[in-house]
Amino acid sequence: MPFQPPDVLLLGPGPSPTSAAVRSAQALPLLGHLDPSFLPLLDTVQQGLRSMFGTTNQLTLPLAGTGTAGMEAMVANLIEPGDRVVIGVHGVFGQRFAESARRAGAEVVEVRAEFGRSLDPELVAQAVVAGPTRLVGVVHAETSTGVRTELLPMVAAARSAGALFVADCVTSLAGLPIELDRLGIDAAFSGTQKCLSAPPGLTPVSFGPRALARVQQRRTPVPFYFDTRLLTGYFGPDRAYHYTAPISMLYALHAAVEEVQQEGLAARIERHAAVAAALRRGLPALGLEALVPPEHATPMLTTIRCPAGVDDRAFRAHLRQVHGIEVGGGLGPLAGRVFRVGLMGHGARLPNVLRALAAFGDALAAAGQRVDVAASLTAARGS
Ligand SMILES: *Cc1c(COP(=O)(O)O)cnc(C)c1O
Numbered sequence: 033m034p035f036q037p038p039d040v041l042l043l044g045p046g047p048s049p050t051s052a053a054v055r056s057a058q059a060l061p062l063l064g065h066l067d068p069s070f071l072p073l074l075d076t077v078q079q080g081l082r083s084m085f086g087t088t089n090q091l092t093l094p095l096a097g098t099g100t101a102g103m104e105a106m107v108a109n110l111i112e113p114g115d116r117v118v119i120g121v122h123g124v125f126g127q128r129f130a131e132s133a134r135r136a137g138a139e140v141v142e143v144r145a146e147f148g149r150s151l152d153p154e155l156v157a158q159a160v161v162a163g164p165t166r167l168v169g170v171v172h173a174e175t176s177t178g179v180r181t182e183l184l185p186m187v188a189a190a191r192s193a194g195a196l197f198v199a200d201c202v203t204s205l206a207g208l209p210i211e212l213d214r215l216g217i218d219a220a221f222s223g224t225q226k227c228l229s230a231p232p233g234l235t236p237v238s239f240g241p242r243a244l245a246r247v248q249q250r251r252t253p254v255p256f257y258f259d260t261r262l263l264t265g266y267f268g269p270d271r272a273y274h275y276t277a278p279i280s281m282l283y284a285l286h287a288a289v290e291e292v293q294q295e296g297l298a299a300r301i302e303r304h305a306a307v308a309a310a311l312r313r314g315l316p317a318l319g320l321e322a323l324v325p326p327e328h329a330t331p332m333l334t335t336i337r338c339p340a341g342v343d344d345r346a347f348r349a350h351l352r353q354v355h356g357i358e359v360g361g362g363l364g365p366l367a368g369r370v371f372r373v374g375l376m377g378h379g380a381r382l383p384n385v386l387r388a389l390a391a392f393g394d395a396l397a398a399a400g401q402r403v404d405v406a407a408s409l410t411a412a413r414g415s
Contacts, residue, residue: 033050040352041379043359043388044361045053045175045333046203047225047232048376050284054230057287058280065266065277073286074277076242078267079237080289084297085201085220091260092238093267094224094285099202102221102235103132104171105258106198109239110219115166118159118195120151120181121318123174124363125200134168134322140163148177148323148335148367165193171200176363177345178324178335178402180208180374194245194343205236206292207304207376208330212238219243224281227304227332231378232279232289238285243413289376304331307380311373311412314412316402318396323370335362337369342399350398355391385412 042049063070082092089264095105106309109118122145134140143159151170160168166241168190183199194247196218201210207227212220213266218240225232238296239247239260245262248249256262257275265272292300312322315336323335338344344361348371360372374390375381386409393405 039356040355041380041384041387043373043375044358044370046223046376048229048374049379050229050231051291054083054284054287056232057168057275060280060283062279065279066271070279071271072266073282074271075100076290080293081238084206084210084292085222085236085238086097086209087238087240089091089238089240090126090268091244091264092236093263094234094282095237095258095263096233098116098225098232098233098234099200099221099223100128102223102237103129103200105235105237106219106221106353107132107136107138107290108258109256109260110167110196110198111136111138111242112250112252112373116137116141116163117167117169118143118156118165118172118269119168120145120186121178122149122151122177123144123147123171124176124258125171125174125202126209127364129169129171129200138166144320150179151181151186151354152326153189155187156186159397160189160193160195162297164214165190165195167196167198169198169200171331171332172210173201173204173373174224175203175330175372176332177366178203178330178333179328180330183217184215187217191216195247197279203330203332203376206300206329207380209301212240217291224285224288227300227377227380228285228288229379230285233278234285243259247319255361280348282298291335304375306333307375307385309331310382310385311375311388313414314385314408316412317408318389318393319401319403320392323366332374332380334373334375335366336373338371339396339401342396342401344371347371347395347399350395352393355387355394357391359388373380382413399404
């Protein structure tokens with residue numbers, strides 16, 4: 033018997049729900065990765081990713097692996113042992129970025145902020161000029177805390193010191209504007225299972241000219257799989273074999289990219305903002321409060337404080353078992369103190385907000401809290 037997944041509404045930090053079109057694309061018969069009828073699909077995917085990243089970078093491609101593989105591809109190509117790098121750390125993914133760079137032999141300077149707070153661009157600028165800095169790495173949308181970072185001032189600090197700037201756009205791609213070229217960001221990576229609503233397994237990456245020049249100057253080799261010079265073979269005009277492209281996942285990503293284009297990137301970004309606002313409007317009537325003020329918050333992920341007297345694990349188990357809804361728990365210092373609601377891609381819709389609020393109300397009532405579900409839903413719906 034084939035596996036039959038239960039019906040679960042994915043409103044956690046990813047994966048997000050996929051559309052029927054994306055799922056059926058993934059089930060289509062395979063083609064060879066060099067087949068002339070497959071290659072135009074790859075062109076469409078790469079062009080779609082360029083427009084979402086806001087770049088004309090030729091080397092923009094869906095690398096095999098999840099978002100973390102994209103992060104490691106950045107580290108593998110752009111960092112050499114002994115390089116001084118500055119990483120913003122105000123959540124789990126900034127920590128991961130710093131750890132990945134340390135393992136590549138970098139001297140990592142962490143610029144920290146409390147989980148749930150924004151990074152101070154002034155502290156980043158100070159860290160950049162305190163020594164010869166090769167690279168600055170910052171997470172655009174911290175999925176572990178729900179904090180959105182204003183990248184421009186940090187990019188400016190990196191550029192004026194001659195350092196490369198790399199952005200983690202795993203959660204922000206197709207949900208927030210990303211303007212690599214306008215901001216001067218040298219390289220970025222993303223994932224497919226957040227606001228793109230494709231299955232996990234590919235990591236969109238983009239390398240700009242300064243990043244590629246840095247690779248040319250290396251004294252030490254890049255791991256074979258991630259080497260941008262070899263990736264250019266398949267993902268550049270030659271379409272020469274480097275590794276077997278994950279065909280089925282590319283079918284699915286292609287369908288997801290087409291959906292973004294049909295909706296329009298601006299409309300999709302606006303939809304993420306609108307549903308996040310609806311969720312926030314519904315919280316007070318349930319006695320709930322968001323951790324991050326709206327001006328610093330990510331629209332695709334809202335971190336909500338767990339009320340005093342409510343056991344976070346029991347609350348989430350009730351949502352999953354009774355309502356078939358998955359939300360995320362808190363990570364690191366926020367474990368047990370918050371839960372995380374993702375409204376990403378195909379999942380970012382008002383009916384899902386209303387379903388989630390009603391389920392939160394029921395789970396809170398089961399935990400003995402006073403809630404007004406009808407008032408919450410009315411507020412979320414707006415006028
Ligand atoms: C999900 C996520 C990652 C890690 O991606 P995986 O696909 O789990 O490897 C990295 N950074 C951010 C901001 C993320 O949200």
